[in-house]
Amino acid sequence: DAGVIQSPRHEVTEMGQEVTLRCKPISGHNSLFWYRQTMMRGLELLIYFNNNVPIDDSGMPEDRFSAKMPNASFSTLKIQPSEPRDSAVYFCASSLGHSNEKLFFGSGTQLSVL
Amino acid sequence: RKEVEQDPGPFNVPEGATVAFNCTYSNSASQSFFWYRQDCRKEPKLLMSVYSSGNEDGRFTAQLNRASQYISLLIRDSKLSDSATYLCVVSGYSTLTFGKGTMLLVSP
Numbered sequence: 001d002a003g004v005i006q007s008p009r010h011e012v013t014e015m016g017q018e019v020t021l022r023c024k025p026i027s028g029h030n031s032l033f034w035y036r037q038t039m040m041r042g043l044e045l046l047i048y049f050n051n052n053v054p055i056d057d058s059g060m061p062e063d064r065f066s067a068k069m070p071n072a073s074f075s076t077l078k079i080q081p082s083e084p085r086d087s088a089v090y091f092c093a094s095s096l097g098h099s100n101e102k103l104f105f106g107s108g109t110q111l112s113v114l
Numbered sequence: 115r116k117e118v119e120q121d122p123g124p125f126n127v128p129e130g131a132t133v134a135f136n137c138t139y140s141n142s143a144s145q146s147f148f149w150y151r152q153d154c155r156k157e158p159k160l161l162m163s164v165y166s167s168g169n170e171d172g173r174f175t176a177q178l179n180r181a182s183q184y185i186s187l188l189i190r191d192s193k194l195s196d197s198a199t200y201l202c203v204v205s206g207y208s209t210l211t212f213g214k215g216t217m218l219l220v221s222p
Contacts, residue, residue, distance in 0.1 A: 033209070035212075042212060045209055045210075055208070091157055100210060102146075102160050102163065103160070105157035106157060107157050108157050
């Protein structure tokens with residue numbers, strides 16, 4: 001079975017540019033999560049969706065970040081404009097049911113903003 | 115008090131050693147507990163769930179102490195391949211909260 005699929009694996013961009021990260025959750029999973037991981041702060045939840053509806057976006061750093069889930073098999077995380085402090089690994093994860101069940105992670109996107 | 119706290123390590127142990135990690139959590143209402151493993155430059159992967167009665171999976175044993183609000187992970191007969199960061203995960207008010215992880219380095 002395919003796991004959570006993220007693209008791109010690596011993204012290098014310049015400050016001020018728009019960045020779009022993509023995620024395809026495991027088929028049949030109802031919840032989708034976007035996390036950011038840095039050495040300093042560890043894994044931080046940015047936003048999560050249940051049945052394609054955003055439930056908790058309190059972790060989204062600021063208005064530069066936005067996330068969408070137009071259907072059950074696709075989600076995007078967009079940063080516009082990007083800044084060097086956004087450099088991190090961004091993980092997408094999905095779970096079968098509600099938000100406190102075990103998560104399955106994608107391989108992540110390593111983002112570097114120069 | 116941080117929601118989930120772990121000793122960052124690294125724990126350096128020789129092959130064959132037994133090593134234990136602890137993790138404390140602040141939310142007394144938490145119901146779900148997990149240990150995840152993360153290899154360098156990889157995604158976190160579920161190692162095992164932690165049940166109230168404790169559970170074992172091969173060389174790995176997880177324990178939960180609700181009264182003291184900590185969970186533990188014991189690894190027996192360490193292998194080189196056990197070298198990784200181990201993340202403690204606790205259910206929060208709406209989602210799972212991850213600790214920053216404990217790094218384990220197993221040497222020959």
